[in-house]
Amino acid sequence: MSEYVLEMRNIWKVYPNGVTANKGVDLKVKKGEIHALLGENGAGKSTLMKILFGFERATEGEIYYNGEKLENHTADKAIELGIGMVHQHFMLVPSLTVVENVVLGMEPTKGFSIDLKKATEFVEKEMNKYGLPVPLHEKVKDISVGMKQRVEIIKTLVRGADLIILDEPTAVLTPQETVELFKALKNLTAAGKTVIFITHKLNEVKEIADRITVLRRGKTVGEAEVKNITEKDMSRMMVGRDVDLNIEKKPAQPGNVVLEVKNLHFTRNDGVKMLKGVSLALREGEILGIAGVEGNGQTELVDIITGMEKPEDGEIFVFGKNMKDSDNPHEFRKAGMSFIPADRMIWGASKEDTIEENLISDRFYKEPFSKRGVLSYKAITENAKKMIKEFDIRTDGPKTAVKMLSGGNIQKVVVAREFTANSKIIIADQPTRGIDIAAADFIRRRLVKERDNGVGVLLVSADLTELLETSDRIVVMYHGEIVAKFDDVSQLTETILGEYMLGIKKMSAEEMGDKS
Numbered sequence: 001m002s003e004y005v006l007e008m009r010n011i012w013k014v015y016p017n018g019v020t021a022n023k024g025v026d027l028k029v030k031k032g033e034i035h036a037l038l039g040e041n042g043a044g045k046s047t048l049m050k051i052l053f054g055f056e057r058a059t060e061g062e063i064y065y066n067g068e069k070l071e072n073h074t075a076d077k078a079i080e081l082g083i084g085m086v087h088q089h090f091m092l093v094p095s096l097t098v099v100e101n102v103v104l105g106m107e108p109t110k111g112f113s114i115d116l117k118k119a120t121e122f123v124e125k126e127m128n129k130y131g132l133p134v135p136l137h138e139k140v141k142d143i144s145v146g147m148k149q150r151v152e153i154i155k156t157l158v159r160g161a162d163l164i165i166l167d168e169p170t171a172v173l174t175p176q177e178t179v180e181l182f183k184a185l186k187n188l189t190a191a192g193k194t195v196i197f198i199t200h201k202l203n204e205v206k207e208i209a210d211r212i213t214v215l216r217r218g219k220t221v222g223e224a225e226v227k228n229i230t231e232k233d234m235s236r237m238m239v240g241r242d243v244d245l246n247i248e249k250k251p252a253q254p255g256n257v258v259l260e261v262k263n264l265h266f267t268r269n270d271g272v273k274m275l276k277g278v279s280l281a282l283r284e285g286e287i288l289g290i291a292g293v294e295g296n297g298q299t300e301l302v303d304i305i306t307g308m309e310k311p312e313d314g315e316i317f318v319f320g321k322n323m324k325d326s327d328n329p330h331e332f333r334k335a336g337m338s339f340i341p342a343d344r345m346i347w348g349a350s351k352e353d354t355i356e357e358n359l360i361s362d363r364f365y366k367e368p369f370s371k372r373g374v375l376s377y378k379a380i381t382e383n384a385k386k387m388i389k390e391f392d393i394r395t396d397g398p399k400t401a402v403k404m405l406s407g408g409n410i411q412k413v414v415v416a417r418e419f420t421a422n423s424k425i426i427i428a429d430q431p432t433r434g435i436d437i438a439a440a441d442f443i444r445r446r447l448v449k450e451r452d453n454g455v456g457v458l459l460v461s462a463d464l465t466e467l468l469e470t471s472d473r474i475v476v477m478y479h480g481e482i483v484a485k486f487d488d489v490s491q492l493t494e495t496i497l498g499e500y501m502l503g504i505k506k507m508s509a510e511e512m513g514d515k516s
């Protein structure tokens with residue numbers, strides 16, 4: 001019998017539009033190991049995993065699972081065989097409890113109603129078996145992101161998963177939650193389960209994975225035992241060259257305040273108070289980082305700052321102008337603000353439109369794209385070609401629809417447009433989420449360059465390494481309030497930030513001073 005629980009051999013995938021996402025990929029995974037799947041944006045990782053999970057069908061190639069060749073593979077068969085997948089966007093019902101979510105679609109029934117007692121016992125047994133405690137009777141909407149992810153993992157386990165695929169599992173976690181997740185993954189492999197995870201964070205690979213497979217432009221370029229290689233080796237395999245990840249930064253030269261919010265309050269439709277008196281000021285020539293676990297008010301703050309939402313109370317000043325009468329994002333843009341939204345598929349890009357159209361969606365009426373009211377298609381295409389090169393957008397060409405790009409490359413389209421809008425304020429909300437190391441490094445350097453050119457950058461990020469490396473000052477949000485302010489980030493660590501993000505610590509008003 002083969003030492004591999006999974007072998008994907010010579011996998012090809014040609015999408016109906018002609019894009020070849022996998023060009024003879026090989027992946028071999030041993031039983032009981034944590035296997036990291038690495039590669040740049042668009043390298044074909046998600047496609048390969050979708051094929052394994054039965055969401056997409058391979059154009060060519062063979063899959064062997066436990067020595068058995070899979071024929072006519074589908075998602076139902078994958079689950080039946082014990083293959084589970086935890087997606088980046090959780091697929092839970094917020095208004096249901098943890099137990100209800102876990103057993104949804106497979107409830108033990110008693111008459112016509114769900115037998116909650118049986119379901120609870122069942123879920124409790126699984127969670128204890130693998131050391132994955134979850135609050136069984138709390139509603140999913142009231143639990144933390146880390147807990148939601150754990151619920152997703154338990155969901156796969158109760159369906160009998162032996163091989164669990166995790167797609168960028170740590171992108172939304174605090175350092176403390178990441179430690180917990182890694183412990184859980186170790187418990188799973190100790191119990192004989194196998195884990196494949198997609199990530200762009202090489203320090204995590206070093207910490208948790210046993211082996212790696214690296215894809216580049218649709219092909220397997222190598223596999224290795226993690227103990228035998230360095231992070232540098234991994235990035236070279238991924239990118240094909242050395243990547244210098246240290247950002248050299250001159251001290252900031254902050255100038256006038258460009259953006260200020262005072263005492264913002266906001267309550268969600270369901271009555272939850274998301275902002276409880278948030279005030280901060282952003283100066284030209286500085287990067288102000290906002291740390292916080294998702295769901296602590298950062299989204300609402302960004303929505304209000306960019307004109308997508310109105311606060312219940314409080315004021316917003318853009319270049320000293322009170323924006324109380326401006327209630328749409330265009331007016332905030334006109335006032336000199338660029339915005340890289342966290343949810344690029346909803347707010348950042350127009351999926352059906354082409355890359356070249358998306359790149360000028362905020363400036364099509366201006367020269368050189370429009371002359372005397374007539375669009376210049378030549379200028380539009382030329383602009384796109386330049387940006388595709390500069391921002392390394394992996395595509396067949398400017399006329400490709402954005403929906404055909406990989407997640408990371410869609411983000412590059414949005415970033416390219418926003419960085420070239422000549423704004424003096426940039427609001428960057430999770431700008432490098434899902435972006436590969438070389439591209440993320442490019443975006444961070446660009447943020448610093450914009451800062452050096454006098455732009456005020458507000459950076460909201462769940463990636464604490466990024467926040468610490470890039471920001472000049474950092475504030476932490478917890479339960480709709482600013483609970484910590486750091487005007488000097490040189491001595492700050494991820495662990496310290498994590499303590500404020502989880503509400504373990506809170507600064508007093510005096511400690512925070514009145515500087516932001």
Ligand SMILES: Nc1ncnc2c1ncn2[C@@H]1O[C@H](COP(=O)(O)OP(=O)(O)OP(=O)(O)O)[C@@H](O)[C@H]1O
Nearest residue numbers: 015021041042043044045046047404405406407408
């Ligand atoms: N449904 C689809 N139709 C057409 N092309 C697609 C589709 N899904 C992905 N692609 C293309 O296939 C290639 C590989 O994309 P895939 O999502 O597998 O990459 P990835 O390595 O997961 O990237 P990322 O790190 O950005 O998520 C890309 O060029 C992408 O544009």
